Each structure stands twice: as C-alpha cells, then as structure tokens.
Amino acid sequence: MKKIIPILFIIAALIITAAIAFGIKSTKTVDWEESFNEKSNKPYGVSIFYKELPTLFKNHKVRTVYHQPASYLLAHSEDSFGEHIAEGSFVIIGNSDYLEDDSVDELLHFADSGNTLFISDYYFAQKIHDTLNISVEYIENTKDSISYQSLKYLDIKNIAIDRNEGDNYFSKFDTVNHTVLGHSKIDYKHVNFIHVPFGEGNIYLHLEPKAFTNYNLLKEDRYKYAEGIISYLPENDVYFDSYTKIQTGYDGNVEKESNLSWFLEQLSFKWAWYTALIFGILFMIFNAKRRQRIIKIIKPLQNTSVAFVKTISNLYFETQDHKNLIDKKITYFLERVRTDFNMDTSVLNDDFIVKLASKTGKKKEDVKKLIDYINWLRTKNEFFEDNLIQLNKLIEAFYLK
Structure with missing residues (x-):
C-alpha cells in the first residue's frame, strides 16, 4: 500500500x-451560434425569454415539450393516456426544421381544434407552406447588418436587429383571409409576421426568431418587440417546444430533464x-x-409454487418495482395468446387486434383498449402503481366470459 x-x-x-x-x-x-436553446445563456440562446414565460402568462401552466409534437399531442388528446388534454398555445422558437409530416399534422389539428400555434423561424416545414398556401423568400442586406422591425397594430416601430445579413419575408400569402401583423425593413418594407385563421383556432407565423434571443432581449428596448408579438397569444396554457428532443415515444416525463x-x-x-x-x-x-465483509447466510425459502410466486410478487410490489411486474404480466399474457390461440404476438397492430377479437369472441373495442395500453406501456421509461392496476384490470376483463 x-x-x-x-x-x-x-x-x-x-x-x-x-x-x-x-x-x-x-x-x-463569444459563441454566436443561433441555437435557440432555452437552457443556454449564450447570446443566441433563449433562456431569458423561457424564464419570463410564467410571468407573461400568469395563472396559467407553462409546460416544456421534449418530445415530437406528434407523440406528445396525440398522448394528450381526448380518449388517450396523457395526464391532461392539451389546450392553449404551442410555441416554437427556431429549429422548426425538425418537424416531420406527422408532427405538422398534429400541430395543425391542435390549431384546428380551437387552439393557437405560434412559430418564429426563418422558414417552415414544407407541409405548412402547402397547407396555408404561403411562400417565404430571402432578401440580402447589402448596406449594413441592421434590419428594422415593426408591429402594424401596436405602437412598436423601427426596432433594430443587428448582426443580420438579410431577412426572410412572406412573398406569397392569402391577402384576404390572412392578416399582416408586422414588417421588417432593409431596403424596403416587407411582411414578416402574419396571422392565419385555421378552423376554430389560430396560427401565427413570424420570420425573425433572433428577436427572442438573450442578446436582443437585453439590448436597449428591443424586448418590447418580442413582448408585442407574444401579446397576440391568448391568455391560456403554453406548450414550449424544447431545443432538446427525445426521439422515442412520449413516456409521461414532459418537463424534467x-x-x-x-x-x-x-x-x-x-x-x-x-x-x-x-x-x-x-x-x-x-x-x-x-477484505470483504462477511456475507450473512440467509436460509432460502421453500420453493413451493404458490408461496414462491406470492413472495416474488410481494418483493417487486414492496420495492415499487412496477416495471418488472408489468413486463412479466405482459409476457405471460402474450404467451397465453400464443399457446391458446396459436397467434404470432411479435407485432401488436390493428390486424392482430381484429384476429384476436375474432378468435376470442370479444368485442373489438375491448381488445383494442388492452392492446393499445400494452403498446403505450412499452414506450414508457417510468411506471407507477396506477399503471400496474390498470393493466391488471384490462387483462382480467379480457379473461372474463
């Protein structure tokens, strides 16, 4: 030694x-990367705006979404397994290029159902362009690196945004049904903020996400421009789209990371x-x-079938190991399906539900509820006692005649 x-x-x-x-x-x-990361204190992070959201929307819940909108909004829709029904405003600042077609569909459905979608980015997913019949083009800043932002119906004019090599603007939109809310000016004034009525809800599209960054919120009176834009959102709950994305399915943990x-x-x-x-x-x-401590010899329990199963199940339950119990119940249920009904259980899709309902004589709705719950549990990383109880009830109901 x-x-x-x-x-x-x-x-x-x-x-x-x-x-x-x-x-x-x-x-x-100084790192000038435009990350739009809500946890970043760098110039082009959005940590200040993110921290001010609870103040801007007092008495309303501000939730941070770390998942694809498709999985999160679907889980928090009616007749699904989320903790609440998603209602309010979904806010995306920069980085919207990750949106796939299924996420765009869910966001549009969210707005169509009477909610609000707000996106501030240099461009949007192609499906948004096609659905709303809009086009975005770019104008280069040839004189200096400053563009001037204004809001049409508010007393907010000529707010400078520097370090700006050019501007994106709406070159095409429905001038009858879409409302122009703001402009940007380099050589001439062009539209960069519009309101689109969509179904029973609203969509707001903005083309200068740097306005929400730490650098611009702390410089002079530029915060008034971002504050004016957000004032168009209704007083309701806010779902803030996080820079960090969990690519797996929604598992119930939406805010903590x-x-x-x-x-x-x-x-x-x-x-x-x-x-x-x-x-x-x-x-x-x-x-x-x-030297290792002496390990105490524990006399093993008798390996009788009922007592052994009861002991093991109590052990898992008392140690709150709900995952093990849920995995074993699902495995045992699928094994019985393979044995009793001679069915392949590798893929639990709609065809499987129809075949199982046909062979068992059960209602398709009851079988679908059980299989959908099993598929949902397989996407989760954290389990609770309620999940175990609900699974047990659904399996027992399946075996009742």
Missing part, C-alpha cells in the same frame, strides 16, 4: 498540471467533475483487494 501512495500523488499532479495548462491556453470567445450538460460547458466544473471521477475510479480499483 505504501508503494501505491506516491503513484496516486503523481497521477493527481499530472491531472492538476494538465487542467492549469488547458485553462491558460484556452481563451474564452437533466441539466448536467450546462456544468460540462463550464471549464472549472468540467475539470472538477473529471478529477472526482478519476479519483473515484482509482479508489475503487485500489480498494478492490481489501
């Missing part, structure tokens, strides 16, 4: 020296974390040879 201590000191010295050298050589530069990435962006925190991690690994390696 005495020989190991000098080695540990040498390793520690090397780590500290490397950290100091790296810190001296690294020069902190780890923020470890912010710490790793800070040089001091990053080296402290890596140093602690390295010493932790070294501690485990050099203590692996230490």
Whole structure:
C-alpha cells in the first residue's frame, strides 16, 4: 500500500498540471451560434425569454415539450393516456426544421381544434407552406447588418436587429383571409409576421426568431418587440417546444430533464467533475483487494409454487418495482395468446387486434383498449402503481366470459 501512495500523488499532479495548462491556453470567445436553446445563456440562446414565460402568462401552466409534437399531442388528446388534454398555445422558437409530416399534422389539428400555434423561424416545414398556401423568400442586406422591425397594430416601430445579413419575408400569402401583423425593413418594407385563421383556432407565423434571443432581449428596448408579438397569444396554457428532443415515444416525463450538460460547458466544473471521477475510479480499483465483509447466510425459502410466486410478487410490489411486474404480466399474457390461440404476438397492430377479437369472441373495442395500453406501456421509461392496476384490470376483463 505504501508503494501505491506516491503513484496516486503523481497521477493527481499530472491531472492538476494538465487542467492549469488547458485553462491558460484556452481563451474564452463569444459563441454566436443561433441555437435557440432555452437552457443556454449564450447570446443566441433563449433562456431569458423561457424564464419570463410564467410571468407573461400568469395563472396559467407553462409546460416544456421534449418530445415530437406528434407523440406528445396525440398522448394528450381526448380518449388517450396523457395526464391532461392539451389546450392553449404551442410555441416554437427556431429549429422548426425538425418537424416531420406527422408532427405538422398534429400541430395543425391542435390549431384546428380551437387552439393557437405560434412559430418564429426563418422558414417552415414544407407541409405548412402547402397547407396555408404561403411562400417565404430571402432578401440580402447589402448596406449594413441592421434590419428594422415593426408591429402594424401596436405602437412598436423601427426596432433594430443587428448582426443580420438579410431577412426572410412572406412573398406569397392569402391577402384576404390572412392578416399582416408586422414588417421588417432593409431596403424596403416587407411582411414578416402574419396571422392565419385555421378552423376554430389560430396560427401565427413570424420570420425573425433572433428577436427572442438573450442578446436582443437585453439590448436597449428591443424586448418590447418580442413582448408585442407574444401579446397576440391568448391568455391560456403554453406548450414550449424544447431545443432538446427525445426521439422515442412520449413516456409521461414532459418537463424534467437533466441539466448536467450546462456544468460540462463550464471549464472549472468540467475539470472538477473529471478529477472526482478519476479519483473515484482509482479508489475503487485500489480498494478492490481489501477484505470483504462477511456475507450473512440467509436460509432460502421453500420453493413451493404458490408461496414462491406470492413472495416474488410481494418483493417487486414492496420495492415499487412496477416495471418488472408489468413486463412479466405482459409476457405471460402474450404467451397465453400464443399457446391458446396459436397467434404470432411479435407485432401488436390493428390486424392482430381484429384476429384476436375474432378468435376470442370479444368485442373489438375491448381488445383494442388492452392492446393499445400494452403498446403505450412499452414506450414508457417510468411506471407507477396506477399503471400496474390498470393493466391488471384490462387483462382480467379480457379473461372474463
């Protein structure tokens, strides 16, 4: 052990020296990347706007959506498994190019049902252009890097947006049914903010997302422009589309997410974390040879079938291991379907539901409710007692004659 201590000191010295050298050589530069990340404090992050949303929409819930709108809005529609029915305003600031056709369909359906969709980006998904019959073009800023923003029906005019090489503007839209709400001006004035009535709801499209970034909200009185745009949204709940996306299906966790990435962006925190991690690994390696505590011998229970099953199930239930119980119940149910009805259970789709209902004589609606719930549970990462109880009720109802 005495020989190991000098080695540990040498390793520690090397780590500290490397950290100091790296810190001296690294020069902190401003990152002007337009991320529109609600967790970023960089100039073109939107953390200030994101933190002000609860103040702008007092007495209303502000939810952060980390999933594709298709999976999230579908889960929070009527007759689905979400905790509530999604109603209010869905807000997207930049990065809307990730939207696929199924997500666009859900967003349009959301607006058509009496809600509000707000997107501020340089361009939109092609399906939005085609559905709303709009076109967007780009004009280059040849004189300087400044464009001037104005809102038509509010006393907000000539708000400067600098570091702007050009502007996107609406070159085509329905001048009868669509309402012009704002303009941008470089060489001449052009439309960059419109309101589109859609079904029972509304869609607002804006083409200068930099207006909502930290840099512009903190400079002079530019915050008034962003504040004026948001004033068009109704007083209702807000669903803020997160920069970070979970590509898997909606699992019920919509607002909480780890923020470890912010710490790793800070040089001091990053080296402290890596140093602690390295010493932790070294501690485990050099203590692996230490004498292990005596393991108490526990007499095993008799392996009788009923008592054994009861003991194991109680163990899972008392330790709140709902996932294991749910997985086993689903596995056992599908095994019985394969054995009793000679059916392939690898794909649980509509054809499977129809065949199972036909072979069992059950109503298709009852079978669909059970299979849809199993498919939904398979997308979740976290389970609760209510999920286990609901699954058990559906399986028991299936076996009742």
